[in-house]
């Protein structure tokens with residue numbers, strides 16, 4: 112990948128992917144070799160890294176920054192992609208120390224070695240007496256049974272902040288919403304919600320929707336033979352990077368303009384118009400956006416390239432104008 116000709120054990124990767132897809136990954140430790148961890152790290156974990164990068168940009172647009180010098184806990188770290196990306200994004204001073212947790216000792220060893228190589232000097236531990244400043248959770252929720260989930264919930268309750276990034280499936284989104292519901296009285300919700308009211312996605316009218324977004328892979332992967340091979344062998348559309356996420360903080364959330372709408376779920380396209388699901392404190396409601404209102408924006412919408420935080424001018428249920436919303440002191444993402 113990125114020029115390194117990797118000789119993967121494709122069949123081991125394929126078996127791993129099948130356990131993710133059929134929901135059996137939670138039943139036992141599947142990290143049975145270092146080569147599997149290395150192949151995962153160069154493939155699935157890179158795709159997860161791009162989702163984390165998208166979440167960081169979204170947080171930047173939202174005007175949110177973590178405090179510096181935090182104790183970070185990466186729960187279900189696998190190869191450590193979440194904390195490694197956070198350090199890449201916020202720099203080494205963001206972390207005073209890192210605690211890695213995983214049921215797999217082999218994964219812990221892999222993540223420790225990768226962190227020490229990429230971010231030397233940041234203390235790494237397997238347990239800590241002090242409560243975490245930030246908990247990172249990446250693609251773990253769907254592997255947890257009730258006991259595992261309640262353990263995670265207890266850890267989250269001791270933290271100052273948390274970022275959870277999960278696959279963009281309806282199952283992962285519903286589990287994330289359930290987690291949010293149990294934590295929203297303790298934390299401010301930073302993203303994706305612009306409020307801490309109960310989640311509007313759960314009503315009967317929104318049964319077809321789930322809260323998810325789409326990150327983009329770097330364009331150069333489409334010129335990379337290894338990535339092309341990976342997509343073909345695994346049967347993955349490399350353009351698709353759906354994710355669900357949740358960011359919580361005990362500090363107040365950066366203010367958002369009144370009536371801001373988070374566009375989430377699946378827009379439905381019809382001849383000449385689309386129905387956009389928009390989330391506000393009062394719920395998730397579909398509004399109609401006509402192609403003739405803004406042809407260029409409509410095209411971007413069809414390609415999934417619209418800012419997810421928007422202000423809508425409405426005439427009844429028809430959107431008459433869309434203004435992207437960015438925190439006033441944020442000029443670029």
Ligand SMILES: C[S@@+](CC[C@H](N)C(=O)[O-])C[C@H]1O[C@@H](n2cnc3c(N)ncnc32)[C@H](O)[C@@H]1O
Nearest residue numbers: 159187188189192213214215249250251254259
């Ligand atoms: C899909 S992998 C994700 C790894 C990494 N966070 C990432 O985003 O690439 C899920 C990880 O959760 C770990 N895991 C599953 N159940 C766990 C539990 N009950 N406690 C701790 N870790 C667990 C697995 O061993 C695995 O490393």
